[in-house]
Amino acid sequence: MNSIPSARPEAAMRLWAQKQCAILEADSNEAAGHIQALQKREDGTMIFYFTGTGNSYQAARALCVEGEVPLDLADCLRKGQRAFDLKQGEALGIVCPVYYGGVPSTVLEFVRSLQVSAQPEYCYALLTCASSVSGAAGQLAEALADRGIALHAAYTVIMPENDVIHYTISPEEERDAILADAAEALRVIARCVAERRKLGLHIPPRGRMITQAAYPYYEQDRETGHFHVDDQCVGCGKCVERCPEDAMVMENGRPTWVKDKCALCMACIRCGAIHYDEATRGKKRYVNPILKSCH
Numbered sequence: 001m002n003s004i005p006s007a008r009p010e011a012a013m014r015l016w017a018q019k020q021c022a023i024l025e026a027d028s029n030e031a032a033g034h035i036q037a038l039q040k041r042e043d044g045t046m047i048f049y050f051t052g053t054g055n056s057y058q059a060a061r062a063l064c065v066e067g068e069v070p071l072d073l074a075d076c077l078r079k080g081q082r083a084f085d086l087k088q089g090e091a092l093g094i095v096c097p098v099y100y101g102g103v104p105s106t107v108l109e110f111v112r113s114l115q116v117s118a119q120p121e122y123c124y125a126l127l128t129c130a131s132s133v134s135g136a137a138g139q140l141a142e143a144l145a146d147r148g149i150a151l152h153a154a155y156t157v158i159m160p161e162n163d164v165i166h167y168t169i170s171p172e173e174e175r176d177a178i179l180a181d182a183a184e185a186l187r188v189i190a191r192c193v194a195e196r197r198k199l200g201l202h203i204p205p206r207g208r209m210i211t212q213a214a215y216p217y218y219e220q221d222r223e224t225g226h227f228h229v230d231d232q233c234v235g236c237g238k239c240v241e242r243c244p245e246d247a248m249v250m251e252n253g254r255p256t257w258v259k260d261k262c263a264l265c266m267a268c269i270r271c272g273a274i275h276y277d278e279a280t281r282g283k284k285r286y287v288n289p290i291l292k293s294c295h
């Protein structure tokens with residue numbers, strides 16, 4: 001395992017960062033009222049999401065208006081769905097976490113083979129992260145550009161830390177405070193998306209540098225040889241069901257990793273019986289409350 005060359009900010013810093021990240025020029029009460037009044041647009045939005053522990057799923061759901069359902073892009077990949085029929089005027093949204101200053105390998109794989117029937121009039125990304133988006137939006141924009149798709153806006157929202165390998169998960173009270181701030185930021189972002197604001201991409205050179213320095217570590221750290229399971233395992237198979245990469249199977253009542261690399265999404269490690277080398281021993285695990293209720 002390698003260490004990431006950046007530290008996560010403390011709680012107070014997080015709140016400051018939240019304000020920097022989200023588009024908060026609008027008064028949030030006004031935004032909340034506006035969102036309640038939002039109706040499904042005739043031309044709609046196709047929203048794809050990737051999540052390990054539920055934050056990005058919560059974010060994707062927050063952007064859906066009446067009748068819209070976000071699509072799990074890992075599921076599309078598994079089913080071999082690459083081509084999507086985008087109606088005239090329909091927008092395209094991608095919601096996912098930031099990993100090592102970039103986007104998850106699954107998201108890059110999906111975008112690199114994505115075929116849409118028409119150039120979306122509005123394409124946006126919403127990146128969830130624990131402290132800093134770095135140059136992740138630039139990386140995603142480049143992958144989309146290779147498919148002939150222009151990214152018109154990238155939004156960021158700070159959500160609770162889920163990287164139990166490198167960091168410590170916040171206590172529940174702090175987690176709830178971060179989620180409450182995130183819910184407010186998401187309401188504002190939802191309004192910007194509904195209005196189809198074309199904000200352009202403003203990626204500071206420092207952000208790009210962090211991505212360039214950190215992302216190569218992701219390639220090494222996502223080797224599944226780091227995972228193992230301890231005697232606390234009761235053989236329920238939930239970790240295998242949750243894996244978006246089909247990187248695990250149950251063998252003799254225990255999970256076994258069958259791919260050399262995975263997305264390192266933390267979905268399986270929600271179970272305290274799974275460990276990553278010795279880095280996760282005795283550590284609390286994170287899952288967004290939205291998954292506890294529906295998965």
Ligand SMILES: Cc1cc2nc3c(=O)[nH]c(=O)nc-3n(C[C@H](O)[C@H](O)[C@H](O)COP(=O)(O)O)c2cc1C
Binds near residue numbers: 054099132164265
């Ligand atoms: C492997 C890994 C790497 C991460 N790297 C970063 C990072 O570079 N910057 C950051 O702010 N958060 C980082 N995080 C935290 C997640 O981006 C954040 O918790 C996210 O909201 C998790 O989304 P999910 O619940 O949808 O999986 C990382 C998390 C993981 C699992």
Ligand code: SF4
Binds near residue numbers: 229273
């Ligand atoms: S590691 Fe946990 S989730 Fe996976 S089978 Fe064992 S008990 Fe179930």
Ligand code: SF4
Binds near residue numbers: 264266269
């Ligand atoms: S093996 Fe675990 S960490 Fe890797 S992709 Fe599957 S669920 Fe995520």
